[in-house]
Amino acid sequence: MSKILIRGAKVLGGEPQDVLIDAETIAEVGAGLSADGAEVVEADGKVLLPGLVDLHTHLREPGREDSETVLTGTRAAASGGYTAVFAMANTFPVADTAGVVEQVYRLGQEHGYCDVQPIGAVTVGLEGKKLAELGAMHESAAGVTVFSDDGKCVHDAVIMRRALEYVKAFGGVVAQHAQEPRLTEGAEMNEGVVSAELGLGGWPAVAEESIIARDVLLADHVGSRVHICHLSTAGSVEIVRWAKSRGIDVTAEVTPHHLLLTDELVRTYNPVYKVNPPLRTERDVMALREALADGTIDIVATDHAPHPHEDKDCEWAAAAMGMVGLETALSVVQHTMVETGLLDWAGVAERMSFKPARIGRADGHGRPISAGEPANLTLVDTAYRGAVDPAGFASRSRNTPYEGRELPGRVTHTWLRGRATLVDGKLA
Numbered sequence: 001m002s003k004i005l006i007r008g009a010k011v012l013g014g015e016p017q018d019v020l021i022d023a024e025t026i027a028e029v030g031a032g033l034s035a036d037g038a039e040v041v042e043a044d045g046k047v048l049l050p051g052l053v054d055l056h057t058h059l060r061e062p063g064r065e066d067s068e069t070v071l072t073g074t075r076a077a078a079s080g081g082y083t084a085v086f087a088m089a090n091t092f093p094v095a096d097t098a099g100v101v102e103q104v105y106r107l108g109q110e111h112g113y114c115d116v117q118p119i120g121a122v123t124v125g126l127e128g129k130k131l132a133e134l135g136a137m138h139e140s141a142a143g144v145t146v147f148s149d150d151g152k153c154v155h156d157a158v159i160m161r162r163a164l165e166y167v168k169a170f171g172g173v174v175a176q177h178a179q180e181p182r183l184t185e186g187a188e189m190n191e192g193v194v195s196a197e198l199g200l201g202g203w204p205a206v207a208e209e210s211i212i213a214r215d216v217l218l219a220d221h222v223g224s225r226v227h228i229c230h231l232s233t234a235g236s237v238e239i240v241r242w243a244k245s246r247g248i249d250v251t252a253e254v255t256p257h258h259l260l261l262t263d264e265l266v267r268t269y270n271p272v273y274k275v276n277p278p279l280r281t282e283r284d285v286m287a288l289r290e291a292l293a294d295g296t297i298d299i300v301a302t303d304h305a306p307h308p309h310e311d312k313d314c315e316w317a318a319a320a321m322g323m324v325g326l327e328t329a330l331s332v333v334q335h336t337m338v339e340t341g342l343l344d345w346a347g348v349a350e351r352m353s354f355k356p357a358r359i360g361r362a363d364g365h366g367r368p369i370s371a372g373e374p375a376n377l378t379l380v381d382t383a384y385r386g387a388v389d390p391a392g393f394a395s396r397s398r399n400t401p402y403e404g405r406e407l408p409g410r411v412t413h414t415w416l417r418g419r420a421t422l423v424d425g426k427l428a
Contacts, residue, residue, distance in 0.1 A: 002022065002023050002418075003020065003021065003022050003023075003027075003035050003037060003038035003039065004020070004021040004038060004039045004040075004041060004375075004415070004418065004420075005018060005019075005020050005021075005033060005034070005035050005038040005039070005040045005041070006018065006019040006020075006021070006041045006043050006048065006377075006379065006413075007033075007040055007041065007042055007043055008042065008043045008044055008045060009043035009045075009046055009047070009048035009379060010043075010045055010046065010047045010048065010345075011029065011048050011369050012047070012048070012049065012345050012346040012349055012369065013047050013344055013345025013346060014346075016031075016043070016045055017029055017030060017031060018030060018031060018032065018033035019033075019048060019369065019377070020033050020035050020038065021375040021377075021415065021418045022035075022418075023418055024374060024375055024417040024418040024419075025372065025373070025374060025375055025418065026369065026370065026371055026372065026373050026374070026375050026377075027371060028371050029369060029370055029371060041379070041413060043379060046379050046380055046381050046382065046412065047345050047379070047380045047382050048369060048377060048378070048379055048380075049081070049345065049348065049349050049352075049353065049369075049377070049378045049379075049380060050349055050353040050354065050365070050366060050367060050368070050369060050376060050377065050378070051081070051082065051083025051084065051114075051353060051365060051376035051377055051378050051414065051415070051416065052080065052081045052082040052083065052329075052330065052352045052353050052378055053082065053083070053084045053085070053086075053352070053353050053356040053357045053360070053362055053365050053366055054077065054082050054084070054085045054086065054301055054302050054304070054326065054329075054356065055086045055146070055175070055227075055253060055299060055301045055356040055359060055360050056086065056088065056150070056175075056229060056230070056253060056255075056301035056302060056303050056304075057073065057077070057085040057086060057087055057088065057302060057303075057304045057326065058073075058087070058088045058090070058303070058304055058305045058306065058322070059073040059074075059085070059087045059088075059091075059104070059116070060073070060091065060306060061073075061091065061104070061107060062091050062092060062093065062100070062103060062104075063091050063092025063093065064091065064092060066308045066396075067306040067307050067308055067311075067396060067397055068306040068395060068396050068397060069111075069396065070087075070104065070107040070108055070111050070112060070116060071107075071111040071112070071113075072394065072395055072396040073085070073087075073304070073306070073326070073395065073396075074108065074111070074112040074113040074114045074116060075113045075394035075395075075427055076304070076324070076326040076327050076393060076394040076395035077113065077114045077326045078113035078114055078394075078414045078416070078421035078422050078427060079326070079327050079393075079394045079411065079414075079422055079427065080326040080327045080328070080329055080330060080411060081330050081378035081380065081411040081414055081422075082114050082326060082378075082414070083114045083115065083365060083376040083377075083378070083414065083415075083416045083421075084114055084115040084116075084117065084357070084362045084365045084376075085114055085115075085116060085117070085304075085326075086117045086118075086119050086146055086360050086362075087104055087108075087116055087117070087118050087119060088119050088148060088150045088151070089101075089118070089119050089120055089121040089126070089147075089148060089149070089150070090121075090126060090149075090150060090151040090152075091104070094121050094124075094125050094126055095118055095119070095120055095121055095137075096120065096121035096123070096124050096125060096126070096132035096133070096137075097132070097133055097136070097137070098133060098136040098137050098139070098140035098142075100118075101118040101120055101137050101140055101142040101144050102140050102141050102142050104116065104118040104142070105117075105118050105140075105141060105142035106141075113416070113421045113427070114414075114416055114421065115362070115364075115365070115416070117142070117143075117144075117145075117146075117360060117362060118137075118142045118144055119144065119146045119147065119148050119150075119175065120132060120134060120137040120138075120144040120146070120147045120148075121147065121148070121149055122134075122147045122148060122149045122154050122159075122160075122163050122174060123149055123154065123159060123163075126149045126151065126152045128149065128152065128153075128154055128155055128156055128159060129156075129159070130159075131159065131162055131163060131166065132147075134147055134163070134166050134167060134172070135166070135169075135170075138167075138170050138172060144172075145170075145171065145172045145173065145360060145361045146172065146173055146175055146227070146359075146360050147163065147167060147172060147173070147174050147175065148174065148175035148176070148177065148229065149177060150175065150177045150229055151177060151276075152177060152179075152181075153176065153177050153178060153179040153180065153181060153211060154174070154176060154177075155180065155181055155211070157214060157218065160174070160176070160214075160215060160218055161218050161221075161222060164218055164219055164222040164224035164225075164226065165222050165224065167224060167225070168222060168223065168224040168225075171225075171361070172225070173224075173225040173226065173227050173251075173359065173360075174224075174225070174226055174227065175226075175227040175228075175229050176211065176212075176215050176226060176227070176228055176229060177229050177230075178208045178209075178211035178212045178215070178228055178229070178231075178236070178277075179207055179208060179211065179276070179277065180206075180207040180208075180210050180211050183204055183206065183207035183210070184203050184204075184207045186201040187201045187202060187203035187204075187207075187278075188200045188201045188203070188274070188278075188316065188317065189201075189202065189203060189263055189266045189274070189278045189279070190202065190203055190205075190263040190266075190278040190279060190280050190281065191203050191204040191205070192263060192281060194263045194264060194266060194267065195263070195266075198266065198267065198269075200266070200316075203277070203278045205233040205234075205235050205236075205280070205284075206235070208231075208232060208233055208235075208236055208277060209233060209235040209236050209239055212228055212231070212236050212239050212240065213239050215228075215250075216239065216240070216243035216248050216250050219248055219249060219250060220243070220246065220248045223249075224249065225249045225250075225251070226249070226250050226251075227250070227251045227252070227253070227359060228240065228250065228251070228252040228253065229253060229301070229303070230253060230254070230255050230258065230277055230301070230303050231252045231253065231254055231258075231288070231297060232254075232255075232258050232277040232278075232280050232284065232288070233280055233284050233287075234283055234284050234287035234288075236252075237287050237288065237290075237291040237296055237297065240252050240291075240296055240297070241291070241296045244296065251298040251299070251355075251359050252296070252297045252298055252299075253297065253298065253299045253300065253301040253356075254288050254291075254292055254297045254299075254300060254301075255300070255301060255302060255303045255325065256300060256302065256325055256328065256329045256332035256333060256336075257275065257279070257303075257323055257325065257332070257401060258277075258279070258280065258284075258285065258288055259285065259288055259289055259292070259300075259332060259333070259336040259337070260285070260332055260335070260336050261273065261279050261285075261401060262279055262280065262281055262282050262284075262285055263278065263279045263280060263281060264282075265279060265401070266278075266279065269316050271312045271313075271314065271315075271316055271319030271320075272312060272323065272399055272400070272401050272403075273401055274316060274319050274320075274321050274322075275303075275305075275321050275322055275323050276321040276322065289336060289337065289340070289342055290342070292337065292342070292343070292351065293337065293342040293343055293347070298351065298355050298356075298359070299351050299352065299355045299356045299359065300329065300333055300351050300352050301356065302325035302326050302329045303322070303323075303325060304323075304324055304325045304326045304395075305321070305322025305323055305324065305325075305399075306322070306324050306395055306396060306397030306399065307320045307322055307397055307399050308397065309397075309398065311399075312399045322399065323399055323400060323401050324390075324393070324395050324397050324398070324399055324400050325400075326395065327393055327394065327395065328388060328400060328402050328407065329352075330348075330352070330378075330380065330409055330411060331388075331407035331408055331409045331410070332402075332407065333348055333351075333352065334348075334382065334407075334408050334409040335407055335408055335409075338382075339408065345382075353365070353366045354366040354367075364376065364417070374417055375415050375417055375418035376415065376416060376417060377413075377414070377415045378411055378413070378414050378415075379411070379412050379413040379414075380409055380410070380411055380412070381409065381410045381411075381412050382408065382409050384408065384409055384410040385406055385407070385408050386406065386407070386410070387404050387405065387406050387407075388400060388402040388403055388404065388405055388406075388407055389403070389404075390403050394427060410425060411425070412424055412425050
């Protein structure tokens with residue numbers, strides 16, 4: 001049907017309203033709406049949000065289709081309420097040319113359950129030695145605006161400066177994986193009391209903080225935009241807060257797992273908790289929540305990092321780093337931010353839809369729920385509570401740290417430009 005009437009939804013958590021979708025557009029928002037021949041979705045007080053936007057997703061295609069594909073990754077995204085994801089460049093081959101980013105973009109158009117915007121590599125092969133063809137990627141059909149060597153830090157200050165200068169010309173942004181490589185050689189977890197007791201190589205907070213400090217100063221010097229990926233320490237929060245107070249054009253993201261989990265979990269030696277950057281301390285977790293609430297940290301991004309079973313079902317030292325997150329992100333944010341009173345649902349929409357869309361310049365996404373806007377929407381049953389069961393994931397991978405943990409909230413419906421991608425919790 002071309003018309004859909006969502007009846008009785010709490011728009012951004014407010015009073016119940018009706019929302020009428022006509023084809024790809026929101027036609028009307030108000031009370032007591034009716035439409036002849038429209039498909040009716042009874043929201044029953046569920047919360048209606050703009051479609052979520054993830055600025056940090058690993059779809060693995062091309063090259064690691066054993067972990068994830070554009071199809072399975074976007075199915076996972078739709079299940080989690082996302083209508084747009086930004087796909088990181090650490091594929092095989094690396095997305096460092098116009099040809100590769102166009103391949104990812106077209107796969108998204110052909111198979112995606114949400115819009116897929118490729119992220120271009122900053123350096124050739126993610127090697128940190130020579131700038132990739134940033135301009136060609138931006139001018140390609142993919143229209144790349146975000147560039148990152150995520151998984152590796154752009155550690156050379158001159159290369160980072162040149163990248164910032166280059167993307168400034170077309171309004172792009174460099175998204176930095178802040179990790180000083182010399183300070184993290186042999187590191188397996190957060191450096192602290194737990195790492196000392198377990199005898200595991202420690203990953204000091206300063207390895208992240210020193211790169212962030214350098215890069216906000218470089219961005220200020222150049223007059224360009226820099227985005228900090230998966231910020232994870234209390235010290236990093238203070239540096240970003242200082243930079244923003246100076247008017248430096250910096251934005252930052254936090255992952256759901258860094259809002260909830262701590263390095264105490266590493267005592268289990270379960271590789272599902274091995275991630276980059278590592279799980280930090282309770283003090284860091286509380287600082288991240290407060291920073292997300294006050295706007296120092298701009299957005300939540302999943303860093304969805306799927307791996308095949310054998311890459312996680314092994315000893316700690318040999319295990320790959322990363323966790324899947326698209327299908328649980330909103331539940332974790334509800335648990336850590338909404339139920340604690342730190343954010344309301346309008347604040348969640350700002351940090352998981354409006355702001356990431358603005359940072360990445362995702363046209364048509366992160367828009368108000370009002371007449372004339374694209375019908376990119378997510379309906380959430382906030383009263384639901386249940387244990388996480390990865391067997392039901394749409395992702396090809398199952399490396400979630402939340403297996404068996406009870407979390408609140410469940411996405412019941414997702415619409416991409418008026419087309420249902422998720423209906424009653426099942427993929428359309």
